[in-house]
Amino acid sequence: MAVAAVTAFAGCTSSGSTGSSTNAAGAEINELKAGVFLDVTSWDPANADIGFDGPYLSAVYDPLVSLDKDGKPVPGLATSWEWSADRLTLTAKLRQGVTFDDGEKFDSAAAVANLEHLKSGVRSGQAYLNVASVSAKDADTVELKLSKRDDALLYFMGLGRSWMASPAAIKAGKLTDGPVGSGPYTYDKANSAPQSQYVFTKKANHWDSATFPFPSVKLFPITDQTASFNAMLSGQLNMQFANAANLAKAKESGWNVASKPSSWVGVQFADRTGSQVKALGDQKVRQAISYAFDAAGILKAVGNDSGTTTSQLWVKGSQVYDDANNGKYKTDMAKAKQLLADAGYKDGFTVKMPMSPIFAAWQPAANQTFGELGIKVEWQDMAMPDYQKNAPTYPMFIAVIAMDGDDMATLTDQVTSAQWYNPNPSVDAFPEVKALVQKAETAEPGQAQTDALKQLNNKLVDLAWWDVWYQADNTYFSVKGITVTPMTGMMFPTLRFIQRG
Template sequence: MTGITAAAVALTVGLSACSPSSGSSSSGDVSAFTVARTGDIDKLDPQLATAFQTQQTLGLVYSSLVKTGTDGSLQPDLATAWTISPDNLTVTFTLRTGVTWHDGTPFGSADVKASLERILNQSTGAVARSNLTAITGIDAPDPATVVLHLSKPTASLLYSLASVNTSILAAKDITAGTVGKSPDGTGPFTWKQWDQGQQVVLTSNAAYYGGAPAIGTLTFRVIPDEASILSGMKAGAFQIGLISDPGIAQQAGSGGGYELVKQPTLAYHTFMLNGRRGPLQNQQVRQAIACAVDRDQVLKTAAYGDGTVTGPITSPAFPYPATEGLPCTPGDTAQAKQMLAAAGYGGGFTLDTIVETGEYASAGAEAQNLQAQLAKIGVNLQLRQLPTSPYVQAWLAADYEAAVALNGGSYDPYLMYGRYFGAGGSLSKPAGLESPKLADLLAQGNATNDEAQRKAIYGDLQKQLLAESPWIWMFRSDDYYLVKSGVQGFTARPDELLTSLAAVK
């Protein structure tokens, strides 16, 4: 694990365009601060959160044992230090003292123990459960110490514990069954209200260990149309506007009372195929679809070319050729048609395809482009457009044959795919495919701290993912932030979290 930490410190994922604080004057009063975005949250339990807006919001209310910097380095959060035994089977955390829950009760090791046990309890349905299954025991010998016992070395463990999905909850709330009903965290902002479909309101936590945020009231306003977000920024109605449409970003530019910040992300745009349904159970059919898709064309059409064609692994420390492993040249429709015919589907077929509306702007354009491309080989995409919450519900239930999706990336490849394709993965159902080869490669990569071995293993994992084609990986895009002139302290992140709002002045 120590090798992983050292590698992460060296990662560089920088901002392009200007920094929001460069050349800015003091913003003055930020006691009332509004962030405009197109989508709403969908739940109040951080351990169950999958939607980006939900993770962004609850990541400000709850804390984890550790956190990551913008460069991917591991940093203290509720734990101030940690030590790993020589055999990599025991991890001991020293907890921060003097921390209180938002209701004023003290935080301690019993909360950490209860939170991790809740994640490991299969009935919880926690998103990160499969990332923590190596934990065989949790000791809390005193209020400031937690000891994790592992069944095997787990290189990704610390990064797993830095996730919003491994947020620490109050033991009292777990016992009372109030988690997901009334958020009570230790983070920089406290929960105030949620008007569904309209706004979420948070307030500054005066007792936050990092110091009370200058933002007194933080409002996340739901503005369904990104053009309206741009208009609101021009009118001075918002302090920050979150934009995913590169066309709107091009219109926005900088000036006129705000600055445009562009941030490359770890997230990736993908076309998921449910390998448990119909023709998609045949690997050659999935490969044919993967071969038919011209990824560069999707990028240019849906994102104005503002991004990078990618393979499955987007972790900066693990770069690999984007399409090595496919049995073809992407975009070769003639070869794709031959492959479909050889698989017995020369006459084509229809795929029920879910498309999300509201969370990111390019989904519809991606779907239409894929629909046009795949029609050339006789595969008809029947598009089913759904708002964020119904989309997530359909996806979790694997109620789809294909899905246009935007997935969060990670600094650690195991965390990207262990929960989908690892043995006992917590999201194996919506992933749409069980593969012993993928599960074995994931287990191998997570069991060693040797960087050279991990790079070789994860290189094989990328090739195997492309060969089995459970999904078609298309591109990594940029996030755009419209930041009101004078706002200081906001830093865009590759993982799309908004934790720097706690430092805004």
């Protein structure tokens, strides 16, 4: 795929025409040429992946709800909304005068059709787990009834789970062939080549035109970051999903560099109750593993020091994130061995763990650390698609898991709801955790809820709910004249966060 993408650059892009040497002022950059790492997963918002599909979908679809640079929900096709007193009913007013590319009108009926489609979606449905029903109150008003209070709903909608498509295209199943939206750009299918390049031309009279400054956008999926970096050097790209190892060269080139925490890296304990491996049900054993790993060393050796060593996974900078927790599991092999001995595992134990080539960089550190503890790991090799499918069936596994920029979304995604990496949340097996979860979920949004989440965060760190080594940053390079605002929760930011300047 990377070779195909680079070949497409050579045939379809003029070398150096918008490189850093000609764009110091920024005004003349009329075409965004972005290396976005992965190909589009699906043009159907119900099947799309939030992580890397954002730039593709944001070109051709409008969302009901957007996010601002701080990750707070702001109006999109929904111009305003309000919650009922019990926060179980969300009523939204809709923008008028919007038409889909096939001539279909956007109104409350279209919004309902989309929300029902998203709720039933294999991927998008995760955002609507607590939505019981959706109905049209009048032509420009929709109402969402919830079965349970969900303070993260609007965030998930803004993150990439409220793109609106033509209801006729949804009904006909046409979104598998290409997008049918009302977004700021028209997809130029004739000049696009799937897996190589995607071309978009700006519409003349889009309602949110000012948010999207580039007359033309070209997105290039390039998984090979060396090829992507070379394309930046030659001017074939003017913005890319970057490798932090190239940071020095990027600064030498005078490029802008933007970074933000994106995922946590470490060991996911899928068996905190000890149902598969009795030892892992003991808090001391999980703590021992947490003390044993040299997180800072792993971040430097594998992560190019692009991130923050920490024992928690509420994102750094969040009000819930507590610096005091970061010293909890400072590397101490002697203490780790003593904890294992205190738990009755002086000589360690045996455990099976999955392994895939994409995680091979962390395997030597895991082998050394578990070896020193006397924990005998039987690695089960598998391909990456099988890893994601099978890893959580093992008692523990090496994980790189996306984080959220919203505190309640972090609670939902990482603790309480079933995810591929956490198919059996074990909250009910830990009464103290369950009580703190309920406290956070019922607290008044604001400081009271933040305080409750802090208490929960402290308890989870103490329990070694996970063995977090570090929060990894995503990094983006752009030429002078283009600024990128990274967003935790988006592996690649949507187009509204890529601006001139």
